[in-house]
Amino acid sequence: MSFLQLQQVGKTFEKGQKAAVHDMSLQLEKGEILTLLGPSGCGKTTTLRMIAGFEQPTEGTVKIGDQVVFANGKSIPPEKRGIGMVFQDYALFPHLNIEKNVMFGLNKWRVRERKKRAKEVLELVGLEDYAARFPNELSGGQQQRVALARALAPRPHVVLMDEPFSNLDAGLREKMRFEVTNILRKAETTGIIVTHDQKDAFAVSDRVVVMNEGEVQQIAAPKEMYRCPKNCFVAQFVGKTNLLDGEMCPDLKHVNTHIGKVSLPEQTSEIIEDVKVSIRPEGCRLAEQGMYSGHVEYVTYGGEFQELSVRLNNSGAEAEPMIIYAPIEQDVEVGAVVSFDITPELVALVD
């Protein structure tokens, strides 16, 4: 039984315009953390706002728990949907202290219960000693934890977070990815997080929904998404890749490309002749007697690895060079001839 469900949800803001969200279906299990990932303008915030009830779909059905919250133009208001929202700018009340900020959504509770719950959620986010402070006396990461505590306080069915990490600098961002997931897991909350950053998405979620131009491209666990992207858009959006046109071999396990024969991780059932393969740069490993060889056109140092652009000996001058990641300790010079093998597990057929 899914806990949150979107069925063919669509949103067109103005008649005759392209839909901001089109035919969106997805299901969440209780306790699951899902991210909506995609470039700016692809419809992530609109989707989140339709789940929250701030925006009405023009098509489809939304269910939360066993309640239909939107169908056939009938909508349950946001405050009755059992959702907790964390906004991109946290939206804390500057004139209220942290405890009062957290108690904000509990106005129907008895005063003693309110105080007890505020203490509980502030402990959960590790800010029990900050109850009397004001938002401007806290760091960005702390403010975000307050916003999360406030969202969690009324025990919502689902917590929705829009770009929660975008206002944080790189170091804090990594720490908060870890903390936010930890807090959501401890609270056993179901969560949907919106981000345009693939690293955020992979680090925090059980499953990722990649969107483009209002449409779902693929829904998968991070590792599967990376290893088996469904199409060229997903392959390129979740990491660097080499996209090669090819012809399927009769054994359905190899593809002939301009660099030579490439092995697939397993035999495919797709009997299509003209195909495209995605080969991850880290799937190409330098080797003494590698199956493929070429000369290095440029080397870029990427910190934990170096990126090589290799022009293959057997492919024509107009063919794209291959991008390969090599370990940083290996000495590679521009112009050198290198050979490499390709790990089939990092090769995928894509649409």
Ligand SMILES: Nc1ncnc2c1ncn2[C@@H]1O[C@H](COP(=O)(O)OP(=O)(O)O)[C@@H](O)[C@H]1O
């Ligand atoms: N209130 C609105 N009125 C008209 N168009 C809107 C409105 N909100 C969003 N859009 C449009 O819908 C599309 C998706 O926007 P949005 O959901 O904010 O994308 P994202 O959050 O992925 O960046 C964009 O083209 C945007 O311009």
Ligand SMILES: [Mg+2]
């Ligand atoms: Mg947005």
